[in-house]
Amino acid sequence: MHTVIIGNGIAGNAVAFHLRRLDPRSKVTIVSTENCQAYDPGALPYYVSGDVPREAVFLKMAEDNQKEDIEFVLGAMVAAIHPYRKTISLENGEALGYDNLVIATGGNPVIPPFPGNDKEGILGCKSLAEAEQLASHQGHTAVVIGSGLIGIEASEALRKNGYRVYLVELLGWIMPRVFDKEPADQLAASLDSNGVDVLTDERVLSIEGNKGVQGVTTDKRTISCDTVVLAAGVRPATKLAADAGLSIGKTGGIKVNDMMMSSSPDVYACGDCVETKDAFTGDDAMYQLRHNAVEQGEVIARKCCGVETAYRGAWSFTRVHYFGTYAIALGKSYSAFQDKSGLEIIDRAPRDGFSRLVVKNGQLMGAQLIGKPARAAGLLLGAMWRHENLDTLRDNWESVVMFDSPLPWQDRVLGKYMNC
Numbered sequence: 001m002h003t004v005i006i007g008n009g010i011a012g013n014a015v016a017f018h019l020r021r022l023d024p025r026s027k028v029t030i031v032s033t034e035n036c037q038a039y040d041p042g043a044l045p046y047y048v049s050g051d052v053p054r055e056a057v058f059l060k061m062a063e064d065n066q067k068e069d070i071e072f073v074l075g076a077m078v079a080a081i082h083p084y085r086k087t088i089s090l091e092n093g094e095a096l097g098y099d100n101l102v103i104a105t106g107g108n109p110v111i112p113p114f115p116g117n118d119k120e121g122i123l124g125c126k127s128l129a130e131a132e133q134l135a136s137h138q139g140h141t142a143v144v145i146g147s148g149l150i151g152i153e154a155s156e157a158l159r160k161n162g163y164r165v166y167l168v169e170l171l172g173w174i175m176p177r178v179f180d181k182e183p184a185d186q187l188a189a190s191l192d193s194n195g196v197d198v199l200t201d202e203r204v205l206s207i208e209g210n211k212g213v214q215g216v217t218t219d220k221r222t223i224s225c226d227t228v229v230l231a232a233g234v235r236p237a238t239k240l241a242a243d244a245g246l247s248i249g250k251t252g253g254i255k256v257n258d259m260m261m262s263s264s265p266d267v268y269a270c271g272d273c274v275e276t277k278d279a280f281t282g283d284d285a286m287y288q289l290r291h292n293a294v295e296q297g298e299v300i301a302r303k304c305c306g307v308e309t310a311y312r313g314a315w316s317f318t319r320v321h322y323f324g325t326y327a328i329a330l331g332k333s334y335s336a337f338q339d340k341s342g343l344e345i346i347d348r349a350p351r352d353g354f355s356r357l358v359v360k361n362g363q364l365m366g367a368q369l370i371g372k373p374a375r376a377a378g379l380l381l382g383a384m385w386r387h388e389n390l391d392t393l394r395d396n397w398e399s400v401v402m403f404d405s406p407l408p409w410q411d412r413v414l415g416k417y418m419n420c
């Protein structure tokens with residue numbers, strides 16, 4: 001049995017190494033466009049800032065891969081997938097046959113189409129090559145475009161390297177995909193107090209300069225700078241799959257079933273390039289997060305070995321840590337719901353932080369936690385997985401807090417976050 005994996009990131013390695021544990025004798029080949037060993041993209045900003053050495057970003061060393069008997073084809077671009085022939089073609093003319101194919105191509109950075117987006121001094125922080133450029137770049141003032149996790153962590157790294165930093169977000173608050181405005185404004189205040197100028201509700205119109213970056217013009221101002229970091233998001237890399245006739249979902253990712261199989265037999269997909277379902281709502285979803293990639297990879301490895309395990313669905317769990325500020329967003333935010341009927345927001349603002357619960361028809365659907373309240377993230381996530389009825393908890397609160405109550409202690413903690 002030969003399993004070929006396109007992509008050497010978190011998802012592809014999850015498939016390969018879990019498959020090797022289940023079946024020590026099968027042949028496993030990873031094909032990667034990059035010429036290096038697998039690394040953790042989440043560690044790249046810490047390498048840029050000098051907090052960790054370059055070698056710390058790698059997931060495995062070459063000797064680990066040799067020990068596991070996993071074959072690597074590095075620096076190779078896949079030109080096409082041929083599902084009916086069960087082969088893939090490389091751009092150098094070579095072909096690889098497979099019994100099972102796994103597409104783990106990840107995502108491509110969004111390059112906004114404004115004028116001047118091709119000048120020297122425009123950098124990224126999504127790949128190791130980009131991080132190396134950013135770490136060695138000699139600049140003084142940077143504009144970071146996009147306030148997702150990459151944008152915030154890149155802003156922190158640049159501040160540590162002595163830059164003046166502006167963080168520009170098109171929407172009305174930072175990290176808009178996972179936080180609501182009220183908690184996001186608190187996170188923005190922490191950035192501001194550490195020297196990052198946060199500019200929300202602001203559209204970049206163009207990047208100024210001749211050969212190199214000299215400024216950024218928005219709909220509100222022109223900022224003089226010598227460095228621009230693009231962190232405007234990531235689109236799933238689905239061209240290979242689409243060209244091979246595989247179904248693409250409405251979120252833009254490769255459509256898979258609950259076994260992570262695509263619309264073509266023996267072709268699977270996982271990681272940042274797939275559309276699955278939300279584990280809590282059942283909606284079509286694409287959460288480009290490490291834990292989802294790992295779980296999806298393990299499901300594929302089991303299926304390739306004949307052990308069918310249904311994927312329970314993707315779930316949103318984002319950790320934010322910068323300048324001593326720690327926050328977690330899990331599940332869906334209030335603003336992410338199009339239909340807000342039956343929704344309830346429960347805010348709590350103790351001296352040591354902030355918490356927001358998002359409840360729909362008595363069921364916890366999401367939480368946003370800043371500071372000490374973030375310690376309860378696991379407990380709240382457990383309540384979501386168990387589909388606990390918070391209305392029932394609220395109605396029975398006197399029984400929960402009574403002396404020697406037979407009810408679980410977790411109910412008391414959950415009730416505290418509900419302001420019972």
